[in-house]
Amino acid sequence: MMEKRNPLPVQEAVAKIMEQPMEGRTEWTALEDAGGCVLAQDIQADHDVPPFDRSPYDGFAIRARDTTEASREHPVPLHVIDDIGAGTVFGGTVDKGQAVRIMTGAPIPGGCDAVVMLELAHEYEEEDHQYVEVKRPFQKHDNISFQGEDTEQGTTVIQRGTLIHPGVTAVLASFGYGQVPTVQRPRIGVIATGSELLPITAPLEPGKIRNSNAYMIMAQIEQAGGEAVSFGTVADDFEKTFSTVKEALRSVDILLTTGGVSVGDYDHIPDILKELGATVHFNKVGMRPGSVTTAATLGSQLIYGLSGNPSACYVGFELFVRPVIRKILGFAAPHLKKRKAVLGTDFPKPNPFMRFVRAELKEENGGWKAYPAGLDKSSSVTSLSDASALIALPGGTRGYEKGMEVDVLLLHSMEGSEWPWDNIVRSYRS
Amino acid sequence: MMEKRNPLPVQEAVAKIMEQPMEGRTEWTALEDAGGCVLAQDIQADHDVPPFDRSPYDGFAIRARDTTEASREHPVPLHVIDDIGAGTVFGGTVDKGQAVRIMTGAPIPGGCDAVVMLELAHEYEEEDHQYVEVKRPFQKHDNISFQGEDTEQGTTVIQRGTLIHPGVTAVLASFGYGQVPTVQRPRIGVIATGSELLPITAPLEPGKIRNSNAYMIMAQIEQAGGEAVSFGTVADDFEKTFSTVKEALRSVDILLTTGGVSVGDYDHIPDILKELGATVHFNKVGMRPGSVTTAATLGSQLIYGLSGNPSACYVGFELFVRPVIRKILGFAAPHLKKRKAVLGTDFPKPNPFMRFVRAELKEENGGWKAYPAGLDKSSSVTSLSDASALIALPGGTRGYEKGMEVDVLLLHSMEGSEWPWDNIVRSYRS
Numbered sequence: 001m002m003e004k005r006n007p008l009p010v011q012e013a014v015a016k017i018m019e020q021p022m023e024g025r026t027e028w029t030a031l032e033d034a035g036g037c038v039l040a041q042d043i044q045a046d047h048d049v050p051p052f053d054r055s056p057y058d059g060f061a062i063r064a065r066d067t068t069e070a071s072r073e074h075p076v077p078l079h080v081i082d083d084i085g086a087g088t089v090f091g092g093t094v095d096k097g098q099a100v101r102i103m104t105g106a107p108i109p110g111g112c113d114a115v116v117m118l119e120l121a122h123e124y125e126e127e128d129h130q131y132v133e134v135k136r137p138f139q140k141h142d143n144i145s146f147q148g149e150d151t152e153q154g155t156t157v158i159q160r161g162t163l164i165h166p167g168v169t170a171v172l173a174s175f176g177y178g179q180v181p182t183v184q185r186p187r188i189g190v191i192a193t194g195s196e197l198l199p200i201t202a203p204l205e206p207g208k209i210r211n212s213n214a215y216m217i218m219a220q221i222e223q224a225g226g227e228a229v230s231f232g233t234v235a236d237d238f239e240k241t242f243s244t245v246k247e248a249l250r251s252v253d254i255l256l257t258t259g260g261v262s263v264g265d266y267d268h269i270p271d272i273l274k275e276l277g278a279t280v281h282f283n284k285v286g287m288r289p290g291s292v293t294t295a296a297t298l299g300s301q302l303i304y305g306l307s308g309n310p311s312a313c314y315v316g317f318e319l320f321v322r323p324v325i326r327k328i329l330g331f332a333a334p335h336l337k338k339r340k341a342v343l344g345t346d347f348p349k350p351n352p353f354m355r356f357v358r359a360e361l362k363e364e365n366g367g368w369k370a371y372p373a374g375l376d377k378s379s380s381v382t383s384l385s386d387a388s389a390l391i392a393l394p395g396g397t398r399g400y401e402k403g404m405e406v407d408v409l410l411l412h413s414m415e416g417s418e419w420p421w422d423n424i425v426r427s428y429r430s
Numbered sequence: 431m432m433e434k435r436n437p438l439p440v441q442e443a444v445a446k447i448m449e450q451p452m453e454g455r456t457e458w459t460a461l462e463d464a465g466g467c468v469l470a471q472d473i474q475a476d477h478d479v480p481p482f483d484r485s486p487y488d489g490f491a492i493r494a495r496d497t498t499e500a501s502r503e504h505p506v507p508l509h510v511i512d513d514i515g516a517g518t519v520f521g522g523t524v525d526k527g528q529a530v531r532i533m534t535g536a537p538i539p540g541g542c543d544a545v546v547m548l549e550l551a552h553e554y555e556e557e558d559h560q561y562v563e564v565k566r567p568f569q570k571h572d573n574i575s576f577q578g579e580d581t582e583q584g585t586t587v588i589q590r591g592t593l594i595h596p597g598v599t600a601v602l603a604s605f606g607y608g609q610v611p612t613v614q615r616p617r618i619g620v621i622a623t624g625s626e627l628l629p630i631t632a633p634l635e636p637g638k639i640r641n642s643n644a645y646m647i648m649a650q651i652e653q654a655g656g657e658a659v660s661f662g663t664v665a666d667d668f669e670k671t672f673s674t675v676k677e678a679l680r681s682v683d684i685l686l687t688t689g690g691v692s693v694g695d696y697d698h699i700p701d702i703l704k705e706l707g708a709t710v711h712f713n714k715v716g717m718r719p720g721s722v723t724t725a726a727t728l729g730s731q732l733i734y735g736l737s738g739n740p741s742a743c744y745v746g747f748e749l750f751v752r753p754v755i756r757k758i759l760g761f762a763a764p765h766l767k768k769r770k771a772v773l774g775t776d777f778p779k780p781n782p783f784m785r786f787v788r789a790e791l792k793e794e795n796g797g798w799k800a801y802p803a804g805l806d807k808s809s810s811v812t813s814l815s816d817a818s819a820l821i822a823l824p825g826g827t828r829g830y831e832k833g834m835e836v837d838v839l840l841l842h843s844m845e846g847s848e849w850p851w852d853n854i855v856r857s858y859r860s
Contacts, residue, residue, distance in 0.1 A: 031630070035649045049812065051634050085625060085666060089637040104739070105626060107637050150804070151812045158815050165842055166649035167788075167814035170740055173642035178631040195515060196535060200461070201608040204481050207519040207537050212603035219465045219596035236515060309534070310600055340796075358597075366770075374580070382479065382581045384597030385588050412595055412844050 005284035007291060010319065010354050011421035014335075016281040017295055017320055020302060022253070024183035024328045031172055034164045037182035038225070038329045043158040046175045048148035053108045056145045060099040060121055060132050061090075061112035064140040072135050075122070080130035084109070099132055108144055115143035161330035163414070185227040186328045188321075189252035190217050191244055193269070194259035194308055195235040213258040213313050216384070217306070220317045224325040226254075238268045245272055249301060253328070256321065259308035269294060269305040278303055286353045286395060290316040314384055315356050318411065326416060333416035336390070336409035338424075343391070343406055344371035348399040354424075355395070358387035359408060370408050388412055392424050435714035437721060440749065440784050441851035444765075446711040447725055447750055450732060452683070454613035454758045461602055464594045467612035468655070468759045473588040476605045478578035483538045486575045490529040490551055490562050491520075491542035494570045502565050505552070510560035514539070529562055538574055545573035591760040593844070615657040616758045618751075619682035620647050621674055623699070624689035624738055625665040643688040643743050646814075647736070650747045654755040656684075668698045675702055679731060683758070686751065689738035699724060699735040708733055716783045716825060720746040744814055745786050748841065756846060763846035766820070766839035768854075773821070773836055774801040778829040784854075785825070788817035789838060800838050818842055822854050 008016070026040040055061065062078060070076040078099035084090050085103050094100055094111035102108075102115065122133040151157055157171055164172070164180070172180055197211040198204070211233055221228035231248045234240045241257075248255050257269055273280055278296040283305075285293050289312035294305035302324060306316040318336055326334030341361060359370040370391050374383030389408040393400055400406065407424050409417075438446070456470040485491065492508060500506040508529035514520050520530050520539035529546075530539045538545070552563040581587060587601055594602070594610070602610055627641040628634070641663055651658035661678045664670045671687075678685050687699055703710055708726040713735075715723050719742035724735035732754060736746045748766055756764030771791060789800040800821050804813025819838040823830055830836065837854050839847075 031645055032648060035652055045812075047634055051639075052636060084637075088625070105639060157812050162815070164649075166646050166653055167744065167817055167841070169649040170642050170646035170744065171812055171815040173630045173645040174640050174740070176631055176640060195518070200603045201606055204477055206482060209481075209535060210604050210606060212600050215461055215603040216596050216600035218462060219594075219599040222465055223596055310604070314597065314600065382475075382587050382601055385592070385601040387597055411597070414842050414844065 007284040007286040007353070008282040010285055010287045011424075013282050013285045013293075013295070014319060014323065014421065017302070017324060018327065018334075020297055020324075021300070022186075022302070022324060022328050024186070024330055026181050027184045028179040029182045031169065031178055031180055034172075034180045034182055035166070035169060036225070037164050037180070037185075038331065039158060039160050039162045039164060039168075039181065040183045040330065041181040042156045042160050043172065043175065043177065045151045045153050045155045045157050048153050049150040049174070050145050050147055052147050054145050055102045055104060055106050055108060055115045055143065057115060057143060058104050058118045059102060059143070060116045060118070061094065061102045061109050062099045062114055062116055062134065062138065063094060063096065063112055064114040064138045064142065066097060067114075067134045067136070067138045070134045070137050075133040075135045077131045077133050080123070080132055082109075083130075101130075101132075113140045113144070114138040117143065161332060163331075183329050185225055186253040186325055187229055187251060188221045188226040188325070189229045189231050189248040189255045190214055190221070191231045191241075191248060191255070191257045192233040192259055193236065193241055193257055194233075197233050197259065213306075213308065213310055216310065216314060217256060217258060217317055220314070220322070221325070224322045225329050226325045236268065238271060241268045242272050242275065245276070245303075249298065249303075252301070254302045254304070254321065254324065256304045256306055256317070258306045258313050273303065273305075276303075287315075287319075288351060288353045288355045290319070290356070291353060293320060295320060311358060311384060315390065318390070318409070319356075331416055333418045335417040335420050336411065337413040337415045338417045338420035339368060339389075339408055339410060340405055341368040341370040341389070341391070341408045343400055343402050343404050344369045346400065346402050347393060350397050350399050351393070351395050353395045355391075355393040356409075357391040357393060358383045359389045359391045360386055361389045361408060361410075368408070370406065394424060437714040437716040437783070438712040440715055440717045441854075443712050443715045443723075443725070444749060444753065444851065447732070447754060448757065448764075450727055450754075451730070452616075452732070452754060452758050454616070454760055456611050457614045458609040459612045461599065461608055461610050464602075464610045464612055465596070465599060466655070467594050467610070467615075468761065469588060469590050469592045469594060469598070469611065470613045470760065471611040472586045472590050473602065473605065473607065475581045475583050475585045475587050478583050479580040479604070480575050480577055482577050484575050485532045485534060485536050485538060485545045485573065487545060487573060488534050488548045489532060489573070490546045490548070491524065491532045491539050492529045492544050492546055492564065492568065493524060493526065493542055494544040494568045494572065496527060497544075497564045497566070497568045500564045500567050505563035505565045507561045507563050510553075510562055512539075513560075531560075543570045543574070544568040547573065591762060593761075613759050615655055616683040616755055617659055617681060618651045618656040618755070619659045619661050619678040619685045620644055620651070621661045621671075621678060621685070621687045622663040622689055623666065623671055623687055624663075627663050627689065643736075643738065643740055646740065646744060647686055647688060647747055650744070650752070651755070654752045655759050656755045666698065668701060671698045672702050672705065675706070675733075679706075679728065679733075682731070684732045684734070684751070684754065686734045686736055686747070688736045688743050703733065703735075706733075717745075717749075718781060718783045718785045720749070720786070721783060723750060725750060741788060741814060745820065748820070748839070749786075761846055763848045765847040765850050766841065767843040767845040768847045768850035769798060769819075769838055769840060770835055771798040771800040771819070771821070771838045773830055773832050773834050774799045776830065776832050777823060780827050780829050781823070781825050783825045785821075785823040786839075787821040787823060788813045789819045789821045790816055791819045791838060791840075798838070800836065824854060
């Protein structure tokens with residue numbers, strides 16, 4: 001009846017999942033909708049930046065050699081022959097003793113080779129002509145932004161795999177990308193299983209709990225960058241669960257089930273995976289909470305059985321599902337960001353499994369201190385709202401003391417880690 | 431003709447803006463759409479958690495006093511009188527010598543006061559009856575999750591002003607919040623001004639530039655948590671600009687213009703603010719880039735004139751607009767997150783104004799090092815895509831050297847600062 005389960009160390013379980021070939025698809029997205037997406041291709045400059053020699057200031061375009069003799073006592077007057085705004089072009093050529101009033105960003109008129117800032121210039125009118133006085137000598141190329149000095153045409157300006165934040169949007173817009181090659185968000189299906197589940201707005205009944213996990217996982221999927229697709233709730237019934245799983249697998253890249261997957265007999269996921277002919281990579285992990293996490297592949301699709309306990313489900317997602325979504329999206333650092341922190345409390349009880357303690361990180365005296373968030377029980381849901389990190393406590397025969405340095409994994413950071421496990425495991429073995 | 435402008439120190443300009451009374455409105459959002467919103471009210475537990483005494487494990491509910499004499503050599507057999515799954519309830523009372531097979535999360539049957547984990551129990555059948563052997567004494571309350579031990583009904587479990595991340599979603603779901611009180615995103619209008627602006631997909635023309643700023647600001651607004659509303663591009667024409675500004679002010683909380691606002695004569699924003707009767711708080715700030723940033727109020731609305739230079743516009747938004755949006759949303763730390771970092775390069779040239787250098791932060795030897803991203807010119811757009819922080823270099827008579835500790839402001843962090851300016855200003859004065 002009950003299948004024997006051998007726990008796999010966390011890092012080996014993560015490695016097994018990350019070995020599976022999963023690749024993102026490219027789609028074109030309107031620039032205004034591309035924020036938060038990931039670039040699927042390198043972006044090249046379609047023109048020099050600046051595209052022409054231009055003025056970095058409002059002022060007067062001049063010929064530097066006209067100002068060689070200029071001084072405060074003997075300012076050189078120049079005849080202002082035109083006044084061009086941004087977006088307009090001076091068509092002619094500026095001759096000896098002449099200048100052109102020019103706006104920031106305007107092209108340098110023919111014949112000119114320097115710009116006098118407006119604030120440093122004295123303008124005056126004489127017999128219906130405009131003049132400007134220059135009070136010091138200028139060098140050729142003073143105050144000119146040269147064509148291509150920022151970026152030359154054809155240069156790769158942004159790498160594929162880059163998250164499209166506002167600075168990236170600016171660069172894409174300036175290079176004419178009205179449509180952007182982005183990595184399509186992988187479709188992640190969610191099935192909540194369990195006869196004990198109530199709709200979240202239903203009043204509580206004895207023996208029942210509200211189906212908070214489905215909402216939580218959908219939010220985790222979106223935060224990781226996936227597209228969450230709900231396939232509803234099914235009672236603990238093999239046939240119904242099986243047909244829902246089959247239906248979901250018709251349209252998703254990854255399927256998550258939550259609930260069940262304990263060692264109890266009402267859990268049909270193991271039988272369903274067998275019936276589907278899926279390859280089970282692990283069905284138990286040496287960690288708390290979340291030891292009863294299952295992962296399997298069926299062709300190119302990944303299927304997870306996450307625990308029904310909210311915190312165990314949460315941690316299982318962050319460790320095993322999030323990095324796969326981030327890998328598909330093309331992130332070089334798909335795992336949760338790791339940081340060192342100092343324990344704010346004792347964990348006297350040793351545990352053979354690696355523990356992940358939901359924690360609040362506080363900046364104290366320039367360093368980070370980690371305190372458990374709420375009650376650290378796998379059944380506790382309120383600690384999830386306060387937690388900004390998971391303290392990773394490697395398993396072993398000793399507990400941990402307040403003041404010890406430990407590794408924490410950040411839950412809400414836009415940064416990530418390439419592979420956070422090596423050092424954590426090393427301290428485990430020491 | 432040209433208005434005299436006195437630069438205001440950065441921190442005073444930010445303070446002026448933050449003094450303006452701006453408040454968020456509450457709206458109700460479906461939980462599945464509330465991710466990334468901010469809670470407008472405190473959230474109370476609508477029930478005890480757990481809602482009843484329940485089992486934290488799969489196993490057998492027993493009466494502890496039946497096991498007083500149990501030992502490995504003399505296991506105590508208990509008669510298993512029922513088998514209840516999650517979501518079902520045992521209606522009767524368990525008597526002396528009896529046990530009930532129970533699932534994780536199921537209510538503790540009447541009469542029972544402890545749970546034996548499934549893994550530690552030996553089951554057998556005898557004459558059509560199920561039995562379980564217990565091999566050690568159990569104490570009253572062993573392995574029971576008590577009603578309310580996680581959270582008592584009526585407790586405030588999440589504070590208003592909290593960002594709704596997946597852990598918060600889980601708590602909201604478990605307390606029955608299908609609709610969530612969220613702070614309505616403020617509506618931020620954007621008008622790009624300038625005759626030099628081309629649509630971003632148009633080929634470049636001499637003297638013209640693509641309108642990248644509008645796309646960039648819209649993305650910055652969304653990243654900060656506002657709702658971006660575009661009012662298009664207008665040429666440098668007073669009447670057209672004025673009527674577009676008037677139209678936008680009919681429906682937005684904050685209006686941003688970009689372009690113009692230089693010291694040149696084609697900028698109509700100062701005249702428009704005068705015509706509207708707006709109170710101008712500043713029109714020049716002691717900073718580079720972005721010195722030509724204007725901020726004004728008209729009744730309860732804020733109007734900004736941001737520079738037309740991409741990087742100056744970007745910095746102006748992050749310093750002066752972002753914190754207002756975050757304040758309206760209810761964040762206690764509305765400003766960019768400040769962190770210490772070590773300069774990775776020299777900045778030999780002194781500047782009387784505070785400089786904000788777009789920078790890449792790199793973790794080196796456990797510390798943060800800040801390197802300029804691309805060319806740090808206010809006209810440079812490509813440096814924006816690489817920058818993850820702004821190095822804040824207080825103005826003064828000396829430059830800065832590689833290896834010095836400086837303050838940096840993080841551009842893509844979900845964290846914030848309450849008021850980042852005091853220490854930066856202190857170093858400015860020293």
